[in-house]
Amino acid sequence: MTRRRARLASLCVAVLTPLTWTHARAGTFSYADEGTEDRIAHPSGYTGSTASLTVSVCIDPTSANAADMAVPVQNAIDVWNGQAETTGNLLAANVPFAEYDFESLALHEVGHCIGLGHPNVGSQAGIPTSADREYTASTDGNPAMTGDWNLGAGTDGIIGTDDDVRGDDENLHYFRISNNDPFTLASTVDSTTYSKDLTDLPVTHLYAANCDRDVGADLGYANTECVMQQGTSNGEAQRTLGHDDVATLQYGMSGLDRTVGGSDDYTVQLSYAGLTPSCDIVIDFDDAQTSFAACSTVGSFLDFPTNNHIAITSANVYVNTGTQMGNEFDWFFNPVRLGTTVPTLPHWGLLAIALFIATVGVRVLRRVA
Amino acid sequence: MGLRSLRSGYRGAVSSAVASSAALLLAGAPGPDAASAQPTTPSFTYSHDPADLIARIRIRAGEIRGPQSRTASVYGDGRVVVEFPASFKKPGRHETSLDPAELDDLVTTLVVARLPEFDADLVRAAVGAEQATRADVAHVADADVVEIELYLDAYQQDPAVPSATLEKYVTWRALSQDTARFPGVTALADLVTARDALALLMARSDLEAVP
Incomplete structure (x- = not known):
């Protein structure tokens, strides 16, 4: 056994490559990847010049838990539409400890379905431990995508902070140029205020900081994490946006030229389409698609042949029921509609x-x- | 007895019916391996030592925070060890046993599904070639990541090539979605077969919690 484990460890290093190139790496924007680091995904309906987008979100009426999803999905829509940055957004709220909060999950997955990626590297091949998933989103720096990450937490020992030592791992996370603090938000968000080029970092910083909860705590923002950080915990609600969530969405809204004020800027609003099988973002419990949750999108290029901008053309949020033997867990469906609280x-x-x-x-x- | 040595245990020569299935799978295989594939009868042996791992599957759900993968491991004596995350309804370690026929059926399924032949680089190339014919692109956020290990004391696909020990590790992200999007890449469908055969171990009703 021991020998087999030892052999496998070396084997993993050698062969840990088979991620499909179409979606090998999640970045701050979906579709950003090794060799396509500059790629930005935009919500459904964007053509490169549209001024105002409305993205419909619906619940497949044949889905399990269809009725229970209505309130959480509408709440998630309202939160994205509000684009309000918050701190202290990690709460127990009304979520039982052993259950996963569907509303928090919906907020995260809908974020993917409008083009946003993970600020952290997340569950990619070659990331050794679950703690290491909190390093800032990047490629491994190797065109062959061999999973040879450089993961150093720096002198503070906190993963995801501005002193991380990442070798040739190419940053995918758009940071605020003035302070590299993902828990703040510039008044204007575009390429003049945000960048993923590490040479734009403040002088003493080594890498882009991300909005992980431990980074937030280190910077003085208790119980705060951006929604798009990959990783949902049981017994926890995260139902409002972080600064970085808002910044990333707004960066995309600066359009093809990545500059606020051009004719390619857009605004985006989500609208709830109810229980219907057809809309821009369809939400469905489907155990064949995921063992927990996923957002599956298809997109088309807006700027051929550069191909740095993609408009999403269809999107599905798939969620596992947690009722199959061998994959049993519980969801919590928040019954309280936003705006109806005390x-x-x-x-x-x-x-x-x-x-x-x-x-x-x-x-x-x-x-x- | 050394791990890599041929043991006197079951000699898993695949039956002719199974071989026919394998031939069909091979006929539809993508890329360079498809061109060279011949309808041969793979043969294999595996250890019956209780300490030796024969196969393992690990399924990681991307969006679950922390060390939350589900794992099933099968050992040479048929013992199955399943581990569920702490947040699951049946958390922790569970065990059951496969009888010799069940164990052999499982390993045979993995072999027939061409798991020993799975070449991730070739499959990725086939996916890329099929993608190149399409105008759209696809992305799956928070997709499952599946990891499969298979250990055979001896494996022989081509009678002209001497048998050898096999230590196979395969990982794939968004397998279900890729299989649906790229139906011409039949190696992905084969990998789904292998995944599903191993994942069924986690769903057995005779699993018992181990303190």
């Missing part, structure tokens, strides 16, 4: 003022009477 203080204040005016008014009327 009013926050400002609303109560308005209500109190209204009650006060009504009370005074009644007294005045009585005196007059």
Whole structure:
């Protein structure tokens, strides 16, 4: 046994190459890969000049859990449409410890389906440990994609921070040029403020920092992680966006020239199409497609022959039911629609003022009477 | 007895019916291996030592955080060890046993599915060639990653070539989606066959939790 394990370890190094080139590496944008590092994926409907996009999201009516998905999916749509950056977005909320929050999952997968990738390297071949998945998204720097990553956490020992030592691993993550802090957001997001070229980093920084929770904690943002960071935990809700999620979406919205203000800029809004089998992003529980969850997209090039921009033409979110023997786990479907929670203080204040005016008014009327 | 030596255990000569199936699979194989493929009868032996790993499958769901892969390992005496992530309904280690016929059927299935012949570089080239004929491109985020290991004491595909020990490791990402997108690359369908045969071990009703 021991000998076999030892042999396999060496074997893995030698043959760990068979990722399909069409989707071998997830980057900050989907479709960015070894040799296509500059590639940006845009939401369905973008043609290179469209000013305003509406992307429909629906639930396959024949899907398991179709009715239970309605509220979480609508919440996820609202959150993406709000494009509001938040901190402290890692919560237990109302998610039982042993269950996975479908709303958080939907938020993540819909992000993929509108073109966003992972800020971290994630579950790619050759990444040795689960902790190593939190290194910033990159290629392995080898055209043959042999999985020979350079993974050094630097002097702080924290994976994903600005002092990581990554050798020839080519960065795919768009960082904020002024501070390389993924927990902040520039007022204008385009190639003048964000870059993936490491020569644009602040002077003392070695690599692009990502928005992993441990990086956030190190920078003073407790319980914060961007939604697109790969990795969902049971018993945890992550239902609002991080700064980096918003930045990446807005970077794409700067269009083909990657500069805000051109005729190729666009805005994007998601719309809920209900329970129907046909729309831009179809959500479906399908155990044949995934053992947990995935976003599967097809796209076409917008800038042939450069091929640095892709418009998604179809997208499916597939989720596993977790009910098959050998792959059994539980989903939690948040039943609380956004906007229907207990009013926050400002609303109560308005209500109190209204009650006060009504009370005074009644007294005045009585005196007059 | 050395790991690589031929043991006196079961000699798994594949039956003629199975060989015919293999020939059909080979006939549809992609790329250079398809051109050279001949309808031969693969033969193999494997260890019956309880300590020797014969086959293993590991399935990693990309979007699950942490060390969350599902694993099934089969040993020479037919013992099956399955491990589920801590967040699953049946977490931890479970075991069962295959009888000799079941074990042999499993290994035969893997051989007939041409797992020993799977050449990731060739398959990727075939995928690339098929992709080149299409105007669209595809991407799967958070796709499953499957890893399969197979260890045979002796394996012989071509009678003209001496048998040799086999230590095979194959990993593929988004296998289900690639198989559907590139139906001409039959090696992917074969890999699905191998994956499904091993994944069934995780779904056996006779698995018992091991403290």
